[in-house]
Amino acid sequence: MAKKAAPKKKKKNRNFSVYIKWFWRLFALGVLAIVMIFSLASWGFFGELPTFEILENPQTNLASEVISSDGKTLGKYYLSDNRTPVPFDDLPDHLVNALVATEDERFYDHSGIDAWGTVRAVAFLGSRGGASTISQQLAKQLFTDQVSANIGERILQKIKEWIIAVQLEKQYTKEEIIAMYFNIYDFNNNADGIRSAARVYFGKEPGELNVEQSAMLVGMFKNSALYNPRRNVEGVTNRRNVVLGQMYKNDFLTKEERDSLQALPLEIDYHPESHSTGIATYFRMYLRDWLKNWASEEENRKPDGSKYNIYLDGLKIFTTIDSRMQAYAENAVQQHMPRLQAEFFHQNTKKRNPTAPFQDLRQGQIDTLMRLTMKRSERWRKMKYDMKKSDEEIEASFHKPIPMEIFSWKGDIDTVMTPMDSIRYYKYFLRTGMMSMEPQTGHVKAWVGGINYKHFQYDQVKQSKRQAGSTFKPFVYSTAIDQLHLSPCDEYPDLPTCIEGGKYGNMEAWCPENSNGEFTGENITLKQALAGSVNSVTARLMDMVGPQPVVNLIKKMGVDADILPVPSIALGTPDISVYEMVGAYGTFANMGVYVKPVMITRIEDKNGTVLYENVPETRDVMSPEVAYTTVNLMKGVTESGSGMRLRHKSLGEQTVYKEIITGYPYEFNNPIAGKTGTTQNQSDGWFMGMVPNLVTGVWVGGEDRATHFATITYGQGASMALPMWGLYMKQVYADEDLGVSKEDFEVPEGLTIRIDCDLAADEANDTIPKVKTPDVEIDF
Known part of the structure; x- marks a missing residue:
């Protein structure tokens, strides 16, 4: 029996060894299969794998970054990937x-x-x-x-x-x-x-x-x-x-x-982080268009000949904007404009002004203005050219109520109104443009193109050009100083002045009035005349030098507008942008040398390779002596003229303006050169302010010239624009790290023009508006 059992045991062992062999065969087959699958995958059998070159440089969409002069990110340009x-x-x-x-x-x-x-x-x-x-x-x-x-x-x-x-x-x-x-x-x-x-x-x-x-x-x-x-x-x-x-x-x-x-x-x-939010929105939108033009130029292409894409290629754009000064400028707008707007609303209720927000327009003129605005709107453009709607269909849609979000100084409002009503609603809002620049380098430090980019996308710094008013007068004075070697102490009578039209074609004689309609008949110095913005003296200077030399001068100072050389330009009839005005005034502060405003210092690609570096554009426009003398004249504006409120230490009785509007007191005691400007019917208010290493221009006005204050009290540049300059500079001076000067302007060597002529105290007081006469015009 034992001998018969042995073969069974041998068969059982043989069967077990078969299992072992199959196990290893299957294991080897599995390993081989895995190896084969991975090999086939690596060979691209199941789809393409990245090459060594792609692994070396994986492609991702990179946002281009806008960097301030103090190393902060102002914003980015991207399509879908906001990646840095x-x-x-x-x-x-x-x-x-x-x-x-x-x-x-x-x-x-x-x-x-x-x-x-x-x-x-x-x-x-x-x-x-x-x-x-x-x-x-x-x-x-x-x-x-x-x-x-x-x-x-x-x-x-x-x-x-x-x-x-x-x-x-x-x-x-x-x-x-x-x-x-x-x-x-x-x-x-x-x-x-x-x-x-x-x-x-x-x-x-x-x-x-x-x-x-x-x-x-x-x-x-x-x-x-x-x-x-x-x-x-x-x-x-x-x-x-x-x-x-x-x-x-x-x-x-x-x-x-x-x-x-x-x-x-x-x-x-x-x-x-979006294109319509954050800091320096208007500047970033200007810069975006500049970059697109830069990228389209043949010499700025990639090594392979393709264009740089500012939304995908991760460029770094280094700008001159200082994030701190930009924030201070935006803060000044946010402080002043809501107060000014509140007063404008108060004065333009339907009861007080049936044609509000417009002045001096008949109903038919208002209808025409509204219709033109409707046809210039983005809604009209999209419906006409993208949706191929007829003019009748589009116009009908402007009179149908729809849900919309509208701007207010207290926050956006969700409401229902017709698009035409929204157009009229936005006509009520006063706009502003503000730019600040270092005159020695041309570096633009702050750029505020409006009150809210989301709702008001038209840039009031560079796109908009408005009548300059009395801020144009320093160009006339500097031309006269250059040609005639005049001194701020030279005196001229405040008498009616007429310039014969025959000198400049078949024009009628030009006989401007002073802003208050009166002439004192007394002799006043040039410094007094500019401080009080006396039109009769400016007209006399224009007659002495002629308009063409003035036009030639401002062209050299960076003003590109086509300006007809006629005498009336002396009072600021030309349309000029804030950008051009700041650049031109920088010539005075920079000893007669014009430096074209600079916004970008360099551009780098994502690897740090420099693609662009700015080369300053400068030219000599006037002698240091003429520039300094003009600055000395403008210092008189803040010492005894319409800019004197910058010196006030208390509200007192010498001002008619509410604290809520003006932002008093500023209490500046350092040398400041400046000029206010107010155009016809108070449509535009300007203030140009300078210290030795910073020039800042501010403009305020409505979208249309018919949108303005009814009286000079709130409508003049000293009320609309000057307070923003004061609020801005108070913040700038509080930040000592910025190094903005409180010193006097440098006196050029070999000065031959007499400068030292002081205003008498009683004459200075006469330029300050009194409480009992709220509509006295300071500046025109």
């Missing part, structure tokens, strides 16, 4: 630790694929965490399509991710991979990449983030649409706390730190 790369060294340690602890604990120990994580994910079907490493997630973001719902396609995508992840690990350091991952991720709300996310959600640069803020942003990697801090506060808080827990688990936080941070409420400081 940040190097690893600029990422705080706790941000990197939060990412590693949460997304890939063994990141520094693997070469792209986490074997243990993969086995765990398969064994527990993902219930104890996924298997994707940071390198795999980066591969998916950079080089693979969206996750497929088809399991077979998803397996192939995963294989591609593994291959690319290994290649990335060979190509880049661990630190570079982390930086790329932070820079590529979309954090929602136009926050592409960690720099935009830090700025959008917290108003900070990445290096300024604290631990809980870093944890919140890392938590968004799981799903930024779901974990959106603007919509899902509870979910984002819980997710942030999970990240903090992972940091504790991986010894990046102590238990006490974890517990205290998890107890904090979620706090975000939302700063949306």
